[in-house]
Amino acid sequence: MSAWRVARVALALLPALSPVLLPSLAAHAGNPVEANPPKPGAGFDFAPEEDPARERFKADHWSRGLHLLAGLGANTSFYRSDAEDAPVAAGVGWATAAGYVFTPSVMLEISSNVGLRRLKRAAIWDTVFGPGVRFRLPWVSSPAHTSLYGRAFTGWGMEVRYPYGSGERTHVTGPVGGLGGGILQGTARGTVWFAEVVGYVHFFQHRYRVQQSGDLPSVVGERPVVTETGAALTVSVGILVF
Amino acid sequence: MRRWAALALLCLLPALALGAERRYAHIEKAEISGLERAENFGILYGAQWGTYLLTQRETIRERGSFENWHKNPARPHFDFDGLSFNLIGHSIVGQFYYQYYRSRGYGEAAAFLWSVFSSSAFEFTIETTTERPSFQDLYQTPVFGSLVGMGFERLSLFFHSQEIWPARVLGYLFNPFSLLPGSHYGFTAAPVPNPKAPGVALLWRLP
Numbered sequence: 001m002s003a004w005r006v007a008r009v010a011l012a013l014l015p016a017l018s019p020v021l022l023p024s025l026a027a028h029a030g031n032p033v034e035a036n037p038p039k040p041g042a043g044f045d046f047a048p049e050e051d052p053a054r055e056r057f058k059a060d061h062w063s064r065g066l067h068l069l070a071g072l073g074a075n076t077s078f079y080r081s082d083a084e085d086a087p088v089a090a091g092v093g094w095a096t097a098a099g100y101v102f103t104p105s106v107m108l109e110i111s112s113n114v115g116l117r118r119l120k121r122a123a124i125w126d127t128v129f130g131p132g133v134r135f136r137l138p139w140v141s142s143p144a145h146t147s148l149y150g151r152a153f154t155g156w157g158m159e160v161r162y163p164y165g166s167g168e169r170t171h172v173t174g175p176v177g178g179l180g181g182g183i184l185q186g187t188a189r190g191t192v193w194f195a196e197v198v199g200y201v202h203f204f205q206h207r208y209r210v211q212q213s214g215d216l217p218s219v220v221g222e223r224p225v226v227t228e229t230g231a232a233l234t235v236s237v238g239i240l241v242f
Numbered sequence: 243m244r245r246w247a248a249l250a251l252l253c254l255l256p257a258l259a260l261g262a263e264r265r266y267a268h269i270e271k272a273e274i275s276g277l278e279r280a281e282n283f284g285i286l287y288g289a290q291w292g293t294y295l296l297t298q299r300e301t302i303r304e305r306g307s308f309e310n311w312h313k314n315p316a317r318p319h320f321d322f323d324g325l326s327f328n329l330i331g332h333s334i335v336g337q338f339y340y341q342y343y344r345s346r347g348y349g350e351a352a353a354f355l356w357s358v359f360s361s362s363a364f365e366f367t368i369e370t371t372t373e374r375p376s377f378q379d380l381y382q383t384p385v386f387g388s389l390v391g392m393g394f395e396r397l398s399l400f401f402h403s404q405e406i407w408p409a410r411v412l413g414y415l416f417n418p419f420s421l422l423p424g425s426h427y428g429f430t431a432a433p434v435p436n437p438k439a440p441g442v443a444l445l446w447r448l449p
Contacts, residue, residue, distance in 0.1 A: 169324070
């Protein structure tokens, strides 16, 4: 069934749905010629602007619950052994972490680091992610509304190399382990910023040659990698999204 | 080059929204019942199945099977998709999940959490017809999607706050769910038939 045919069927069904849709629309839309228009906000069940009972996440006192951090930054990576290209690459990237704070100082999280780097003969798209822990360092003195934290994570990484002028790409995968630290600082408006440095080691175990045909990637070759290791250093600055 | 431009657009466009007027805002629902949550999830789940069946007919015909559908959920892996599909495609799909739940009145954290559930439901019970669940998709779709969705939601509200037709159209393009009946934004849109003349007028009203 073509998209156009689907659209025509949907249009034909609209009148049948109108008893369902129109009362709801009318409840919110109002009519400019109405003698007694509904009160502002009618039809909505407002949440309070600021719930005083709700604890806010502060740099020096993490609130219990689900939180998301996101930041942008730069990264550089170093390769050991049979890398067929330059031993060092640099580029930009971004870091995210979704986690749950159990105590005011500890967050269990799943984090991700994405790096986009350039080598002499290839572009690199590097993704690592996995579970980890982020913990405040309350014994290290810091200014008001500021705290230092450390983090550790493990997981899996996939580095994709796009050689220039080639239709194929190479996916190199393996386990990852990393450590990092950073600073959290809250602003007067309540936004919490972070700046962090993270280093991780990527133990490459498998190398796949992948060709793309349309939407579908197909693996055309695979061999284990036994000697190659990559290490990366990332610097990110971002905010606590919620 | 095009994919870098698309990535830059995803990241930079929401910055425009810093100038949005406060009266155009999301209105969080005070309480969402269990039945409403199930209904919202169910509607999106149905839409996921519908979209998958309509857009992946060729792939389902070539590689789909009932055996895949019940065996693949236990075999998640790291997929071999390219950058544009994994980062851009999944972020765009994820932002639809996020914006859908926001339009139903969910707060940012709740909309993110339900995007995680919807994304997981797709990976483990729909797409398994043709492929194994992907760890990258399980993380990137809701996380990157919610971040893009937050930016696009603000951008949409900024365009609506301009209160001119072309900007309204952009407002709906960046957040089509603000058109849904009962969307929890500071404005509503509804076609109002005029009994005295042929045609339908589209009107906006702030609460």
